[in-house]
Amino acid sequence: MIKYPYLPDSATIGITAPSSGVRRELEGIVKQAVERMHLNGFRTVIGETVWTQEKAKSAPARIRAKELNTMLQDEEIDFIFPPWGGELLIEILEHIDFEKVRPKWILGYSDTSALLLALTLKTGIATAHGTNLVDLRGEQSDPTTSMWLSVLQTESGEAVTQYSSEHYQKKWQHDNPSPWVFHLTEPTEWKPTSDNPIEMKGRLLGGCIDVIRHLIGTPYGYVASFQKEFINNEPIIWYFENCELSTTDLRRSLVQMKYAGWFDNCSGILFGRSPANQPVENYEIEDVYEDLTKDLGIPVIYDIDCGHVPPQITFVNGASAEVKMENGKGTVVQQFN
Incomplete structure (x- = not known):
């Protein structure tokens, strides 16, 4: 549990x-x-x-x-x-x-x-x-960021619902402070690699892929034992955000995760907006997402509210979640069971 x-x-x-x-x-x-x-x-x-x-x-x-x-x-x-x-x-x-x-x-x-x-x-x-x-x-x-408090004050056995933001911040403006800290100017659009609508259910796990990939093969990255001991082998929804990786480095990291069994019994993958994702020899970020979808045969949603391009939904590692996406908008329901 x-x-x-x-x-x-x-x-x-x-x-x-x-x-x-x-x-x-x-x-x-x-x-x-x-x-x-x-x-x-x-x-x-x-x-x-x-x-x-x-x-x-x-x-x-x-x-x-x-x-x-x-x-x-x-x-x-x-x-x-x-x-x-x-x-x-x-x-x-x-x-x-x-x-x-x-x-x-x-x-x-x-x-x-x-x-x-x-x-x-x-x-x-x-x-x-x-x-x-x-x-x-x-x-x-902003409404998306401020949900951190509601999430952390959700009691065991209860659920909390969050929605995709209306706008996101394209560029940090530290020399132009605002009452909200962020400057949310660009329309948010969650994007799928397959036809709309998309729905996925499972236990949430994830983080910044630049750093959590280094847990693979260590005592701090045993995903299979976590599934067995704590969540009764329920499927996992992974959420990732990329801070600095090129498309090929991101692809290598995802393939390594697959080889390590991190995507065994996985029901879907979410990717946050990224300031990185630099293409290598015309290998674009959309190609990475398409390749992953083909590899795993599961839905992938990208440009979600997660990571270094704010605002952010508060994702709880271990929570039971239902993620829905349609027409560029997303809903995340997390159940604390």
């Missing part, structure tokens, strides 16, 4: 940097986000790693892991919310005491997704892939 945390009102948020911390010139945006959490009734405990950054990480692996372990085991902390992702979170996995983790939400994306997926696969504790802390610093939040 999947163990679903619950985020109470007036919760205490543990803010730690298991990947990258914050350079001095950017400390202000974290402080803004923390103040926004306080205004919303939350308390915060901020770790030392948040304020340090050197050589592509907030601190050496053991220090990052120690701070994270402390927060994972602290019964006074209800929710762990890293400021953002980074590059080298994978270094800390061998130092995490998975057997002592108390069920509590962890929310984030990008490099954080390596922690999220590993934790769910090893413990059966649900984790949440969605907005970063710093992206909640604005005075307001």
Whole structure:
């Protein structure tokens, strides 16, 4: 059985940097986000790693892991919310005491997704892939992003429904701050590799493919044992987002996942919008999706609300989901059972 945390009102948020911390010139945006959490009734405990950054990480692996372990085991902390992702979170996995983790939400994306997926696969504790802390610093939040709170306050046995966004952000404009943080200007359209409509059912797993692919063949990437131990061999819906990979690198990663058995008993795959997907010798991203559909014989939906091109739906690793798409619009119903 999947163990679903619950985020109470007036919760205490543990803010730690298991990947990258914050350079001095950017400390202000974290402080803004923390103040926004306080205004919303939350308390915060901020770790030392948040304020340090050197050589592509907030601190050496053991220090990052120690701070994270402390927060994972602290019964006074209800929710762990890293400021953002980074590059080298994978270094800390061998130092995490998975057997002592108390069920509590962890929310984030990008490099954080390596922690999220590993934790769910090893413990059966649900984790949440969605907005970063710093992206909640604005005075307001768009309807898609703001669903993070409703998702984390869904009780076990209940369901939560999310919808595709109306618009997405084409380009970051850090020099032009808005009350919403994001600048959502482009019409959102979810796209299929087969005829409309599409419907898929299964347990959600996924994250940033750049980093979670490196869990393959490690003790932190045993998908088959997770299916057997925690979800009674139910099918999986994978969701991925690509931060930096070219089309051929993405294709290699997906083929490796297939060889590793990650797509065994898979009912569908979702891909987020991407700032990458650079074509190689006319091998376009649509070719990657078409090849995957042919390989696996399952539906594929792409350009969904997930990843580095906001806004983002909050996907819960381990949740039972029903995903529907028709005429460019999508619905995701997650059941916490």
